Amino acid sequence: MSARYPSAKIRYPEGAAGDEGVDLFQGDLTRGSTVWQCKAFTVTILGDSQKRQIKESLRDAIKNVQPQQWILCLNLNLDTKAARWFERLQESYASQSIAVADPFDAMELARELMFRRTIRNHFFPNLMLDVQELRSLVKAAARGMDSIGDVDLEKLATENTEEYLDRLRQRDPRFTYEVTFGGERGPNVFPPPHEPNLISSMTDGRKIIKAYARDHEALRQDPVGSLFQFNETGGQKFLDFIRTGKEQVWTPEEIRAFKST
Known part of the structure; x- marks a missing residue:
């Protein structure tokens, strides 16, 4: 959560003496804060035991710190029955002016890990093949190096991009x-x-x-032309554009070939 909200000053209370229903919090605990409660269950579907633990944690947080917002973090996704149960839980506390947010579930966690390589590699080192690291090693080996640091990688990326832009200009x-x-x-x-x-x-x-x-003058004398090859759906969009003039957006899959003249 600290990585997701770097400027929010999210804190982690020591729980050895009891965390009072607070695993993470942001703000002033004496005047209402945002509280995260993290639950890691060994089941794939919430049962009565897990629901009871969630409700107890929520009651503890309300009793001890009276949060403005309470967020449940889970290592699983809710099935439809559990989702309806949680919606009823949210409604029951909304009447008390306590905001119980939608859960931060396994899907949200996976989505965050996709974009946070350092955290992913630290906690889940064998979760997936690190394609970026593999590419970096291949590039380093091609240059007789053990690895490519950030400065060298930035320089390499800049040089490659400049070369690509130069080729576009030559065309x-x-x-x-x-x-x-x-x-x-x-x-x-x-x-x-x-x-x-x-x-x-x-x-x-x-x-x-x-x-x-x-070069506006050159473009006036020799206007740009383009040759496209579409698949069936892309062709239908093009015909619609010709007939109506309506703006169209083609996906990469719909354009089989393109050439400017």
Whole structure:
């Protein structure tokens, strides 16, 4: 949780003398705080025993620290029956002006671990193949090195990106290009908002390539042309665009080939 909310000053109380229903907390315990209660069960479905433990922890937290918000962390996902039970629990405490948040369950935990490699490797060292580390070792071996540090990796990435941009410029110097690597923010970043001189933008899910008009006179004399090859659904979108002029977004799977002229 500290990694997820780095500026929230989440604290971990020592529980040897009893944690009073608090595993993690943020804020002032005397004036209402956010409390996390962590439960690691050895079952895959919540039973009466586990539900009783959860309710007891919630009652302890309310009795001892009166939190503004209580969050249950679980190492499993709730089935439909358990989800309905928890919703009733939330409703019963909402009438007392106590916010019982939706559980931080196994799915949420797995999603966080996907993006937090240091934590994942520390607590779950054999959970999955570290592709990034493997790539780094291969690159280092190709250069006669044991490993590539952050500074060397940044330099290598910069050099590769500059070479890629130079190749794009060589293909059509009428444009300036911008390449953004990433993808962790999801599909909402594409298509990008309108920018002056932005002619086109494309993505393969890992990077976004933008082309900006540089030589306006050359583009007026020799307008840009494009050749596309679509699959069936991509072709239907193109026909819809021709008929209606409605904006279309094609996925990488729908574009089989592309060439600018």
